[in-house]
Amino acid sequence: MQKAPPVLRTERLVISLPRPEDVDQLLAYGERNLKHHAPWSPPPPRLPLTTSMYRSLVEQIQTDYAAGTSVRLWLRLESTGKLVGAIGLNQIVLKAFRACYVGYHVDHAHEGRGYMTEGLSAVIRYAFDELQLHRIMANYMPHNERSSRLLERLGFEREGMARDYLFIKDRWEDHILASLTNRELADSAMLVKGAT
Numbered sequence: 001m002q003k004a005p006p007v008l009r010t011e012r013l014v015i016s017l018p019r020p021e022d023v024d025q026l027l028a029y030g031e032r033n034l035k036h037h038a039p040w041s042p043p044p045p046r047l048p049l050t051t052s053m054y055r056s057l058v059e060q061i062q063t064d065y066a067a068g069t070s071v072r073l074w075l076r077l078e079s080t081g082k083l084v085g086a087i088g089l090n091q092i093v094l095k096a097f098r099a100c101y102v103g104y105h106v107d108h109a110h111e112g113r114g115y116m117t118e119g120l121s122a123v124i125r126y127a128f129d130e131l132q133l134h135r136i137m138a139n140y141m142p143h144n145e146r147s148s149r150l151l152e153r154l155g156f157e158r159e160g161m162a163r164d165y166l167f168i169k170d171r172w173e174d175h176i177l178a179s180l181t182n183r184e185l186a187d188s189a190m191l192v193k194g195a196t
Protein backbone atom coordinates (compact mmCIF):
# COMPACT_ATOMS: atom_id res chain seq x y z
CA MET A 1 0.00 0.00 0.00
CA GLN A 2 1.17 3.55 -0.81
CA LYS A 3 2.66 5.40 2.17
CA ALA A 4 1.00 8.63 3.37
CA PRO A 5 2.45 11.60 1.46
CA PRO A 6 5.44 13.18 3.22
CA VAL A 7 5.26 16.28 5.37
CA LEU A 8 8.84 17.42 6.00
CA ARG A 9 9.59 20.03 8.65
CA THR A 10 12.75 22.13 8.83
CA GLU A 11 13.69 25.12 10.97
CA ARG A 12 11.61 27.56 8.86
CA LEU A 13 9.65 25.43 6.37
CA VAL A 14 6.86 22.89 6.02
CA ILE A 15 7.27 20.86 2.83
CA SER A 16 4.41 18.82 1.37
CA LEU A 17 2.40 17.92 -1.75
CA PRO A 18 -0.07 20.65 -2.71
CA ARG A 19 -3.77 20.14 -1.89
CA PRO A 20 -6.86 21.30 -3.80
CA GLU A 21 -7.32 24.18 -1.34
CA ASP A 22 -3.87 25.52 -2.34
CA VAL A 23 -4.92 26.26 -5.94
CA ASP A 24 -5.34 30.04 -5.48
CA GLN A 25 -1.96 30.35 -3.75
CA LEU A 26 -0.32 28.24 -6.48
CA LEU A 27 -1.78 30.45 -9.20
CA ALA A 28 -0.60 33.61 -7.41
CA TYR A 29 2.89 32.08 -7.01
CA GLY A 30 2.99 31.12 -10.70
CA GLU A 31 1.87 34.58 -11.85
CA ARG A 32 4.26 36.57 -9.69
CA ASN A 33 7.21 34.35 -10.72
CA LEU A 34 6.61 34.02 -14.47
CA LYS A 35 9.42 36.43 -15.38
CA HIS A 36 11.75 35.20 -12.64
CA HIS A 37 11.58 31.54 -13.71
CA ALA A 38 11.33 32.02 -17.50
CA PRO A 39 15.11 32.23 -18.23
CA TRP A 40 15.77 28.90 -16.48
CA SER A 41 12.69 26.67 -16.68
CA PRO A 42 10.62 25.18 -19.51
CA PRO A 43 7.68 27.45 -20.40
CA PRO A 44 4.21 26.81 -18.93
CA PRO A 45 1.87 24.81 -21.20
CA ARG A 46 -0.11 27.97 -22.02
CA LEU A 47 -0.78 31.53 -20.93
CA PRO A 48 -2.49 33.12 -19.14
CA LEU A 49 -2.19 30.80 -16.13
CA THR A 50 -5.60 29.80 -14.74
CA THR A 51 -7.06 28.16 -11.65
CA SER A 52 -8.19 25.19 -13.73
CA MET A 53 -4.58 24.57 -14.87
CA TYR A 54 -3.50 24.47 -11.24
CA ARG A 55 -6.46 22.28 -10.25
CA SER A 56 -5.31 19.76 -12.89
CA LEU A 57 -1.71 20.13 -11.73
CA VAL A 58 -2.63 19.30 -8.13
CA GLU A 59 -4.57 16.23 -9.31
CA GLN A 60 -1.64 15.14 -11.49
CA ILE A 61 0.80 15.58 -8.60
CA GLN A 62 -1.38 13.40 -6.35
CA THR A 63 -1.76 10.75 -9.10
CA ASP A 64 1.97 10.66 -9.82
CA TYR A 65 2.74 10.36 -6.12
CA ALA A 66 0.34 7.40 -5.82
CA ALA A 67 1.98 5.80 -8.88
CA GLY A 68 5.45 6.34 -7.39
CA THR A 69 6.73 8.22 -10.44
CA SER A 70 7.29 11.63 -8.83
CA VAL A 71 7.12 13.49 -5.54
CA ARG A 72 6.44 17.17 -6.23
CA LEU A 73 6.63 19.17 -3.03
CA TRP A 74 5.89 22.78 -2.17
CA LEU A 75 7.75 24.81 0.42
CA ARG A 76 5.77 27.03 2.75
CA LEU A 77 6.91 29.24 5.57
CA GLU A 78 6.19 27.62 8.91
CA SER A 79 5.40 31.05 10.38
CA THR A 80 2.76 32.24 7.86
CA GLY A 81 1.90 29.34 5.53
CA LYS A 82 3.03 31.38 2.49
CA LEU A 83 4.25 29.37 -0.53
CA VAL A 84 7.89 30.26 -1.21
CA GLY A 85 9.11 27.55 -3.56
CA ALA A 86 8.88 24.05 -4.94
CA ILE A 87 11.07 20.97 -5.31
CA GLY A 88 10.17 18.03 -7.53
CA LEU A 89 11.67 14.55 -7.45
CA ASN A 90 10.75 13.60 -11.00
CA GLN A 91 10.95 10.53 -13.23
CA ILE A 92 11.65 8.19 -10.35
CA VAL A 93 13.04 4.89 -11.61
CA LEU A 94 13.69 1.93 -9.28
CA LYS A 95 15.23 -1.53 -9.86
CA ALA A 96 18.96 -1.32 -10.67
CA PHE A 97 18.88 2.48 -11.17
CA ARG A 98 16.98 3.85 -8.12
CA ALA A 99 17.33 7.41 -9.40
CA CYS A 100 15.39 10.58 -10.16
CA TYR A 101 15.80 14.08 -11.51
CA VAL A 102 15.34 17.00 -9.15
CA GLY A 103 13.89 20.36 -10.20
CA TYR A 104 13.38 23.43 -8.00
CA HIS A 105 12.50 27.09 -7.91
CA VAL A 106 12.04 29.73 -5.26
CA ASP A 107 9.82 32.80 -5.10
CA HIS A 108 11.71 35.86 -6.39
CA ALA A 109 11.02 37.78 -3.17
CA HIS A 110 12.50 34.93 -1.09
CA GLU A 111 15.68 34.30 -3.11
CA GLY A 112 19.03 34.54 -1.34
CA ARG A 113 17.69 33.70 2.12
CA GLY A 114 18.68 30.05 2.29
CA TYR A 115 15.20 28.58 1.89
CA MET A 116 16.18 26.38 -1.04
CA THR A 117 19.30 25.05 0.68
CA GLU A 118 17.19 24.27 3.77
CA GLY A 119 14.35 22.70 1.75
CA LEU A 120 16.49 20.74 -0.65
CA SER A 121 18.61 19.26 2.18
CA ALA A 122 15.42 17.89 3.75
CA VAL A 123 14.12 16.56 0.42
CA ILE A 124 17.46 14.85 -0.30
CA ARG A 125 17.31 13.17 3.12
CA TYR A 126 13.76 12.03 2.33
CA ALA A 127 14.80 10.72 -1.12
CA PHE A 128 17.73 8.79 0.32
CA ASP A 129 16.29 7.59 3.64
CA GLU A 130 12.60 7.05 2.83
CA LEU A 131 12.54 6.38 -0.92
CA GLN A 132 15.94 4.71 -0.72
CA LEU A 133 17.07 6.20 -3.99
CA HIS A 134 20.70 5.82 -4.96
CA ARG A 135 21.16 8.82 -7.27
CA ILE A 136 19.63 12.29 -7.60
CA MET A 137 20.39 14.08 -10.87
CA ALA A 138 20.21 17.86 -11.31
CA ASN A 139 20.93 19.81 -14.48
CA TYR A 140 21.36 23.55 -14.98
CA MET A 141 22.32 26.11 -17.60
CA PRO A 142 26.03 27.03 -17.33
CA HIS A 143 25.30 30.67 -16.42
CA ASN A 144 22.73 29.78 -13.71
CA GLU A 145 25.14 30.69 -10.94
CA ARG A 146 22.58 30.46 -8.12
CA SER A 147 21.66 26.93 -9.13
CA SER A 148 25.33 25.98 -9.46
CA ARG A 149 26.17 27.35 -5.97
CA LEU A 150 23.14 25.64 -4.44
CA LEU A 151 24.09 22.22 -5.81
CA GLU A 152 27.75 22.62 -4.90
CA ARG A 153 26.78 23.57 -1.32
CA LEU A 154 24.76 20.36 -1.06
CA GLY A 155 27.55 18.13 -2.38
CA PHE A 156 26.42 17.50 -5.96
CA GLU A 157 29.24 16.63 -8.37
CA ARG A 158 29.50 17.87 -11.94
CA GLU A 159 29.48 15.02 -14.44
CA GLY A 160 29.54 16.74 -17.79
CA MET A 161 27.80 19.00 -20.23
CA ALA A 162 24.82 18.09 -22.44
CA ARG A 163 24.44 20.09 -25.65
CA ASP A 164 20.95 21.35 -26.59
CA TYR A 165 19.59 19.55 -23.53
CA LEU A 166 16.33 21.29 -22.58
CA PHE A 167 13.86 23.61 -24.30
CA ILE A 168 13.84 26.86 -22.27
CA LYS A 169 11.90 29.94 -23.36
CA ASP A 170 12.37 29.67 -27.14
CA ARG A 171 15.37 27.43 -27.79
CA TRP A 172 17.27 24.29 -26.80
CA GLU A 173 19.81 25.14 -24.11
CA ASP A 174 23.03 23.40 -23.07
CA HIS A 175 23.00 22.13 -19.47
CA ILE A 176 25.64 21.05 -16.97
CA LEU A 177 24.84 17.57 -15.61
CA ALA A 178 25.31 17.02 -11.89
CA SER A 179 24.40 14.33 -9.41
CA LEU A 180 24.49 13.27 -5.78
CA THR A 181 24.93 9.61 -4.86
CA ASN A 182 23.62 7.92 -1.75
CA ARG A 183 26.71 6.16 -0.47
CA GLU A 184 24.93 4.96 2.65
CA LEU A 185 22.36 2.83 0.84
CA ALA A 186 22.41 -0.49 2.65
CA ASP A 187 21.20 -3.82 1.28
CA SER A 188 21.35 -2.56 -2.28
CA ALA A 189 21.25 -6.06 -3.71
CA MET A 190 18.01 -6.80 -1.88
CA LEU A 191 16.44 -3.52 -3.06
CA VAL A 192 17.47 -4.10 -6.64
CA LYS A 193 16.28 -7.72 -6.80
CA GLY A 194 13.19 -7.21 -4.64
CA ALA A 195 9.90 -5.53 -5.35
CA THR A 196 10.06 -2.30 -7.34
Ligand SMILES: CC(C)(COP(=O)(O)OP(=O)(O)OC[C@H]1O[C@@H](n2cnc3c(N)ncnc32)[C@H](O)[C@@H]1OP(=O)(O)O)[C@@H](O)C(=O)NCCC(=O)NCCS
Binds near residue numbers: 105112115116
Ligand atom coordinates in the same frame (compact mmCIF):
# COMPACT_ATOMS: atom_id res chain seq x y z
C1 LIG B 1 18.13 28.39 -8.22
C2 LIG B 1 17.40 28.97 -7.03
C3 LIG B 1 16.36 28.00 -6.50
C4 LIG B 1 18.46 29.22 -5.93
O1 LIG B 1 17.83 29.91 -4.87
P1 LIG B 1 18.67 30.69 -3.75
O2 LIG B 1 17.75 31.62 -3.07
O3 LIG B 1 19.91 31.23 -4.36
O4 LIG B 1 19.10 29.52 -2.81
P2 LIG B 1 18.99 29.52 -1.24
O5 LIG B 1 17.56 29.70 -0.86
O6 LIG B 1 19.62 28.29 -0.72
O7 LIG B 1 19.80 30.78 -0.80
C5 LIG B 1 21.22 30.75 -0.80
C6 LIG B 1 21.73 32.15 -0.61
O8 LIG B 1 21.10 32.73 0.52
C7 LIG B 1 22.09 33.20 1.44
N1 LIG B 1 21.49 33.04 2.78
C8 LIG B 1 20.88 34.04 3.45
N2 LIG B 1 20.39 33.57 4.60
C9 LIG B 1 20.69 32.26 4.66
C10 LIG B 1 20.43 31.24 5.61
N3 LIG B 1 19.75 31.48 6.73
N4 LIG B 1 20.86 29.99 5.34
C11 LIG B 1 21.55 29.72 4.22
N5 LIG B 1 21.82 30.65 3.26
C12 LIG B 1 21.39 31.91 3.49
C13 LIG B 1 23.30 32.35 1.13
O9 LIG B 1 24.49 33.01 1.51
C14 LIG B 1 23.21 32.21 -0.37
O10 LIG B 1 23.66 33.36 -1.01
P3 LIG B 1 24.71 33.29 -2.23
O11 LIG B 1 24.14 32.33 -3.24
O12 LIG B 1 24.77 34.69 -2.71
O13 LIG B 1 25.96 32.75 -1.67
C15 LIG B 1 16.71 30.33 -7.36
O14 LIG B 1 17.70 31.24 -7.80
C16 LIG B 1 15.63 30.23 -8.42
O15 LIG B 1 14.49 29.90 -8.14
N6 LIG B 1 15.99 30.57 -9.67
C17 LIG B 1 15.00 30.56 -10.76
C18 LIG B 1 14.58 29.14 -11.13
C19 LIG B 1 15.77 28.23 -11.35
O16 LIG B 1 16.82 28.65 -11.78
N7 LIG B 1 15.58 26.95 -11.05
C20 LIG B 1 16.62 25.95 -11.21
C21 LIG B 1 16.78 25.55 -12.62
S1 LIG B 1 18.17 24.45 -12.77
